[in-house]
Amino acid sequence: MIHGGNIYDRSGQPLKGLRDFSTTVCGRVPGLAARLKAAQPRLAAYPQPYSQALAGCLAQAHGLPQGAVLATHGSSEGLALVSRALSGPVALEDPCFPEYARLLKRQGRCITRVVAERPGHRPALKHLLQAIPKAGSLWLANPSSPAGQVLPLPSLMALWAACQARQSCLVLDESLEAQALDPLPSLLGSAWQRPGLLVLRSITKGLGLPGLRLGLVTGHAGLLSLLAQQQDPWTVDSMTQALGPWLAQQSLAQAPCRRLALRQAKAGLLEQLLGLKALGYQPLGSCTGYFLLRLPQGCKASRLSQKLLEHGFLVRDCASFGDWGQGYLRLNPQSKASNRALARVLAQEAGA
Numbered sequence: 001m002i003h004g005g006n007i008y009d010r011s012g013q014p015l016k017g018l019r020d021f022s023t024t025v026c027g028r029v030p031g032l033a034a035r036l037k038a039a040q041p042r043l044a045a046y047p048q049p050y051s052q053a054l055a056g057c058l059a060q061a062h063g064l065p066q067g068a069v070l071a072t073h074g075s076s077e078g079l080a081l082v083s084r085a086l087s088g089p090v091a092l093e094d095p096c097f098p099e100y101a102r103l104l105k106r107q108g109r110c111i112t113r114v115v116a117e118r119p120g121h122r123p124a125l126k127h128l129l130q131a132i133p134k135a136g137s138l139w140l141a142n143p144s145s146p147a148g149q150v151l152p153l154p155s156l157m158a159l160w161a162a163c164q165a166r167q168s169c170l171v172l173d174e175s176l177e178a179q180a181l182d183p184l185p186s187l188l189g190s191a192w193q194r195p196g197l198l199v200l201r202s203i204t205k206g207l208g209l210p211g212l213r214l215g216l217v218t219g220h221a222g223l224l225s226l227l228a229q230q231q232d233p234w235t236v237d238s239m240t241q242a243l244g245p246w247l248a249q250q251s252l253a254q255a256p257c258r259r260l261a262l263r264q265a266k267a268g269l270l271e272q273l274l275g276l277k278a279l280g281y282q283p284l285g286s287c288t289g290y291f292l293l294r295l296p297q298g299c300k301a302s303r304l305s306q307k308l309l310e311h312g313f314l315v316r317d318c319a320s321f322g323d324w325g326q327g328y329l330r331l332n333p334q335s336k337a338s339n340r341a342l343a344r345v346l347a348q349e350a351g352a
């Protein structure tokens, strides 16, 4: 499995009764149905080219100056724009979101990987600093995926300063911000003042709405205009443009409740998994709702995830992140009943 969230059968229908632990989606947004209905007439017209009004609203919601934001079709489009706009060699932390390498390879970029020493950790700061290429870029996610680790502000500042010193860019992917259990150390608010820094966010992932594709990129004016040149005019559809200002506000307003709900759901799943320790299942610590689960010796993540699917559970096996990943699942906690049911099936599969 390369991405979580593929809940579909071959005909494109969502599989019935599936319990999805595989994504990094969280949160919810009350009052959506009425908003969708009110925005429906907008579908009869093309979206505003380049989502200029929406970009202005996103900037305002985040306290940024007008012109400091590009609105994108999910943060995925932002990453694609960055991969096209920035030239030169790239350093990637490893493991990381698999799309980075796919996008960069498509542009023929030379990639160096800075590998974490142990599963559940990210590469040491000194190794990241050493790996920054000359006149290229360093890409990293904060929180990280799949481990859910958060870099503190001084480390982010040190990385940005080192990128500056080498005429490189820091591409800081904050798409998983909504999953952070504490307010995220972020460079979003100051990126427009810092040359050589781009910060990306997903707006809809933390509202439980990944199907509605909205993200943003912010950065220094010169860099942002390079990205804008790569964007096609109608990538954010009319419905999303209509709902976007409200969604952005909701995303910010819901943050405290979302963090509380994430903590509770995670505690619930960890409690269920505690009973499986003797069978060899070991959750790793993370700063996010999602976390890595080490599997019993000899248990292969790709095989176990297939077995779990037969029982109606979708989980993210980590096999595609590297050899180490065959021993791990990434789990995003769900309802109490689903957490309990998953633990029961994990125990069964370990032969209890």
Ligand SMILES: Cc1ncc(COP(=O)(O)O)c(C=O)c1O
Pocket (backbone or CB within 6 Å): 024, 073, 074, 075, 076, 077, 097, 141, 145, 173, 175, 176, 201, 202, 203, 204, 205, 210, 214, 215
């Ligand atoms: C680290 C990271 N960045 C970006 C994305 C893409 O987010 P979006 O749904 O906003 O395109 C994901 C999706 O899972 C992700 O894990």
